[in-house]
Amino acid sequence: APAPITTDVLIVGAGPVGLFQVFELGLLELQAHVVDALPQAGGQCIELYPEKPIYDIPGLAEVSGRELTQRLLRQCAPFKPGLHLDQLVTQVRPREDGRFDVETSAGTRFDAGALVLAAGAGAFLPRELRLTGIEHLAPGQLHQRRLPQPLPDDLDGQHVIVLGDEDDALTQACDLADDGRCARVTLLHRRDQFRASDALQARLAAARGAGRLHFVAAQPLALHTTDDGRRLQALQVIDADDQETRLEAQRLIPLLGLSPRLGPLADWGLALQRKLLPVDTARYETAHPGIHAVGDINTYPGKRKLLLCGFHEATLAAFAIAERLRPDQRILLQYTTTSPRLHELLGVR
Ligand code: FAD
Structure with missing residues (x-):
């Protein structure tokens, strides 16, 4: 079997929130790989309403599900995420050293420092x-x-x-x-x-x-x-x-057609509440340290299943993951407008 891919973070789900998660992790200099059961990125936006306009993304008065997906892909492109499509994350095994062994239905294996479950309503699989x-x-x-x-x-x-x-x-x-x-x-x-x-x-x-x-x-x-x-x-x-x-x-x-099914995620020993993963609202972490959940799959008091909320959750989860993986370092907040380091990472001047 090929050697596992070593990565800072493995993201389950290339929906809109999983894609934005790549970007937020990238700003903190964390590398991510993303797996999705669908043959293309975009989750519900691409599978359920590619041509329908969304009106409640801040600053984008109107954007279709497809265009939002394209924009999110372009935005995270500087961080060169590994996209592993058309495969299901089937196994997640926490290790004693705090890292995770992950495997997909296509036999791709990962050795990841942290996990982000951005799994929406589950994997889109053939009905x-x-x-x-x-x-x-x-x-x-x-x-x-x-x-x-x-x-x-x-x-x-x-x-x-x-x-x-x-x-x-x-x-x-x-x-x-x-x-x-x-x-x-x-x-x-x-x-x-x-x-x-x-x-x-x-x-x-x-x-x-x-x-x-x-x-x-x-x-x-x-x-x-x-x-x-x-x-x-x-x-x-x-x-x-x-x-x-x-x-x-x-x-x-x-x-x-395809329908979302929680599938293997239900077997990873995580405590689900009505098919959702309870998280705290500072780190968006599940009860299992190092496993975060963002977007439609999570739940907490006041949760609303909106893109905007998922993007916020992904931002705070990224900071929490940076703290976990770099415990000796102070994780600074830098502005994308003014930070020379971020400009270098984004490839802009
Ligand atoms: P999803 O988009 O569901 O993506 C999850 C991805 O994870 C899927 O692609 C799935 O295949 C993958 N996955 C899950 N488990 C696995 C696994 N084990 N292995 C591999 N892959 C896996 N929100 C708004 O804010 N504004 C709107 O106007 C709006 N309009 C909407 C209109 C419709 C018709 C619908 C259905 C939803 C709408 N939403 C809207 C809600 C919005 O689409 C969701 O909140 C958003 O898609 C959630 O993103 P996500 O990344 O968390 O999950």
Whole structure:
């Protein structure tokens, strides 16, 4: 296994607050690595409302979720954070020397002096298709993510059902339909209305019109399999009028969007209060020394889940971490406007 990455601070979550945490730590000359389950930074801002304007960021009268993310990335860029995306922080082990061993689902390991949990409502993970017996299917029949490119070579003559109504689902269904090897490509969604982009809906309409793709407005109900439960034969579905249909299928591709799940964070031995981490309001530290929590994941008297509050929390957490990692030093407050040292760090003059 590759050696662990040694860092001052490991941040769990590249949402807006995790990104600002990088900046505040950087001003105090602390290096940070950030891990996120999503393939891109920005957390809720990018996943839930990229195009919606936010009106309550101080000094920015109006900014979209996407633009705020871009601005935060630009702001923390001088500190060159290690961004480790598309992976889940799965393990956190406090060590006797006060540092932490951290591991991700991609096998990335860290040796960190402090942890900041900026985990929001949890990791954004694919919403799973829950049907009795689905875990017994032999590999290759259920894809919780888009099929890899190029498409697998065993599609010939298969009945494939793609489930979902977002961009990924429509893209996958249309790609399979255009590929032409499947015997039948079906897109399944509870109603004939989609959240995907207009362009993809046009592509879907064209494929449906040409008979390359079938659409069924219904919800999955049960699996039909061989007696041993290993081979998928069909999917039982139910429509809005409670009519049930059996759709032949050898492959299921649920692309049901992402939803935040606390996941592994609940197993790290931290005391959670209604899925939130209680912290003090001077250091934003959990009951475990060296593990801080900022943004939507924390709770304290008067807590409000607002970006502005998360940014403040990240600022004070950074000072507390600097005190922890440099106990012999007085941590000075310097202004970004006037400090030559900060200008040097920021690469500005
Ligand atoms: P998040 O944005 O939730 O980011 C957390 C990140 O951590 C996620 O990307 C997640 O994948 C990752 N993560 C969690 N656990 C793990 C793990 N174990 N491994 C890897 N990654 C992990 N706030 C305002 O102030 N003003 C507004 O106008 C406003 N409008 C909003 C509109 C909507 C529709 C919504 C949903 C929220 C709005 N908010 C607004 C709230 C604001 O978006 C949140 O307060 C903010 O996103 C919290 O940031 P965060 O960094 O704490 O968490």
